[in-house]
Amino acid sequence: MLGLIKSTYEPCEQDSVYLRELRTSRELCLVKEICIWWRCFQIENYCPLTSEWLKQQNLLEHCIEEYYQNTNVPSYIEQAGIAFLEYILSHIADSVAHSIAAFERAMIQVKRGDLREYIISWDYEPYAVLSGILYKTPYDQVNAKGQYKVAVSYNIPGLFNVVKM
Amino acid sequence: MQAIQQSGSTHTLCTTYDAYDPIFLKKVLPYIQYIEVTPDTIARALDDRITLNESIINSLLDVLPFVKVIAHGVGLSIGSYDDYSKAYINLLDELIETIPLAWHSEHLGYVRINGQNLNTMLALPRTKEMLDLICARVCLIQDRYKIPFLLENIVHLLPDAPADFSDAQFLNELTKRTGCGLILDVYNLECDSHNHRFDISGFLDELNFSPVKEIHIAGGTEYKGFKLDIHSNIVSDSTIDLTLQILKHPACQVETINYELLPEAVNVLGHDVVCEELKKLSKIFNTPTREFTGISS
Numbered sequence: 001m002l003g004l005i006k007s008t009y010e011p012c013e014q015d016s017v018y019l020r021e022l023r024t025s026r027e028l029c030l031v032k033e034i035c036i037w038w039r040c041f042q043i044e045n046y047c048p049l050t051s052e053w054l055k056q057q058n059l060l061e062h063c064i065e066e067y068y069q070n071t072n073v074p075s076y077i078e079q080a081g082i083a084f085l086e087y088i089l090s091h092i093a094d095s096v097a098h099s100i101a102a103f104e105r106a107m108i109q110v111k112r113g114d115l116r117e118y119i120i121s122w123d124y125e126p127y128a129v130l131s132g133i134l135y136k137t138p139y140d141q142v143n144a145k146g147q148y149k150v151a152v153s154y155n156i157p158g159l160f161n162v163v164k165m
Numbered sequence: 166m167q168a169i170q171q172s173g174s175t176h177t178l179c180t181t182y183d184a185y186d187p188i189f190l191k192k193v194l195p196y197i198q199y200i201e202v203t204p205d206t207i208a209r210a211l212d213d214r215i216t217l218n219e220s221i222i223n224s225l226l227d228v229l230p231f232v233k234v235i236a237h238g239v240g241l242s243i244g245s246y247d248d249y250s251k252a253y254i255n256l257l258d259e260l261i262e263t264i265p266l267a268w269h270s271e272h273l274g275y276v277r278i279n280g281q282n283l284n285t286m287l288a289l290p291r292t293k294e295m296l297d298l299i300c301a302r303v304c305l306i307q308d309r310y311k312i313p314f315l316l317e318n319i320v321h322l323l324p325d326a327p328a329d330f331s332d333a334q335f336l337n338e339l340t341k342r343t344g345c346g347l348i349l350d351v352y353n354l355e356c357d358s359h360n361h362r363f364d365i366s367g368f369l370d371e372l373n374f375s376p377v378k379e380i381h382i383a384g385g386t387e388y389k390g391f392k393l394d395i396h397s398n399i400v401s402d403s404t405i406d407l408t409l410q411i412l413k414h415p416a417c418q419v420e421t422i423n424y425e426l427l428p429e430a431v432n433v434l435g436h437d438v439v440c441e442e443l444k445k446l447s448k449i450f451n452t453p454t455r456e457f458t459g460i461s462s
Contacts, residue, residue, distance in 0.1 A: 001278060001287070002278040002279065002281055002283065005283060005285070018326050018327060021324075022323060022324065025323070025324060026389075027322060027323045027324055027360075027391075028323065030322065030388075030389065030391055031285060031287075031322050031323060034285055034322070034393075035283070035284045035285050038284060038285070039284060068284065072280070072281045072282055073282055073284055074210070074282065075205065075240055075252075075276075075282055075284075076205075076208065076209070076210040076215060077210075078209055078210035078211075079210045112211075
């Protein structure tokens with residue numbers, strides 16, 4: 001059943017007629033959709049920056065579907081959200097996605113009271129990328145190109161600062 | 166804040182409080198006698214520790230003189246073959262230590278398989294083996310907490326697996342063997358009727374009504390021809406009519422009618438719409454109302 005819902009298992013001859021019939025049922029399709037829909041809803045609320053960037057690349061649903069299929073998604077959003085960001089960091093090669101997910105994860109941790117300082121590398125000017133996310137407009141990839149470091153820490157006013165390398 | 170008037174009735178009204186919103190809580194007080202909290206929903210993960218949200222608990226403690234609190238879980242997964250959730254039990258321990266509960270309840274379903282979260286809830290196969298498993302767990306839970314424990318009929322998202330019992334027979338046998346109570350979710354019955362041509366009349370004719378202590382009503386939505394149990398809306402006339410029909414049953418001893426809403430739905434509908442709905446439901450079901458002084462918004 002778990003494999004059917006997560007689309008990771010195809011019933012075979014040895015399985016019950018019930019499971020074999022369930023595989024092609026519209027009810028199973030609905031259950032799969034509901035699972036993904038709820039994960040999208042939760043993650044869009046908890047990780048708005050990464051979610052919006054993935055959405056702008058038409059990758060959000062696909063990433064959440066993969067995350068759901070390949071992970072034991074925790075019940076609690078504080079854990080599921082961080083696990084999703086870590087999934088993006090380990091499964092998406094794009095450097096912008098990495099920077100945004102790492103930045104968002106660091107901001108969440110610091111806001112929770114984590115006293116460590118996080119340094120995140122960016123290949124584009126961070127404010128341009130973040131404005132593009134917040135205002136849902138594409139950033140100028142040519143002019144925004146450059147090497148930047150973003151420090152995230154409880155001790156920094158506003159919790160982060162940007163340094164051009 | 167002081168309650169200064171109350172009018173009498175047979176049943177009472179309840180609603181959901183699952184997000185920190187003390188203004189909402191105070192606004193609904195005139196219409197309700199019970200408030201439902203979902204331990205899983207009011208919990209937060211702090212590193213690896215799951216604990217109840219202190220702000221929500223404090224706002225509940227503030228209104229304890231005026232309402233009884235009931236807990237309605239989603240994460241127990243009482244029907245998982247490997248085990249039920251110890252994390253949920255820990256949360257319930259914490260809640261019961263903090264707030265006196267009138268009773269607690271869960272869904273007759275499962276949300277985990279072999280330790281893996283499904284991230285949805287599925288109905289149980291109604292087999293003899295499953296009945297034995299559930300009854301043993303209900304007894305353990307009743308021994309642990311000396312307050313009533315209720316189980317709720319959930320929506321059947323998937324077609325039924327081969328079964329030894331009908332839905333009502335399974336519930337009757339469960340309550341007979343364990344003495345646990347039932348929540349009858351009227352909207353879930355309607356969803357099953359719409360999605361799977363579930364015979365509500367046949368079910369109600371067969372069900373032993375004595376253990377039914379609580380009724381759930383809600384408003385949802387339709388998607389791709391399916392009626393979804395999503396608790397996002399006001400209650401439809403058909404749900405109200407079916408509830409009235411159930412309340413007329415001679416064996417019905419329902420203590421409270423619970424209008425369930427997701428916290429997100431409270432934000433979308435707005436406090437005033439929810440209060441108007443509770444006011445309307447209170448009139449229809451003839452439940453007590455009160456006037457309060459000193460409620461600030």
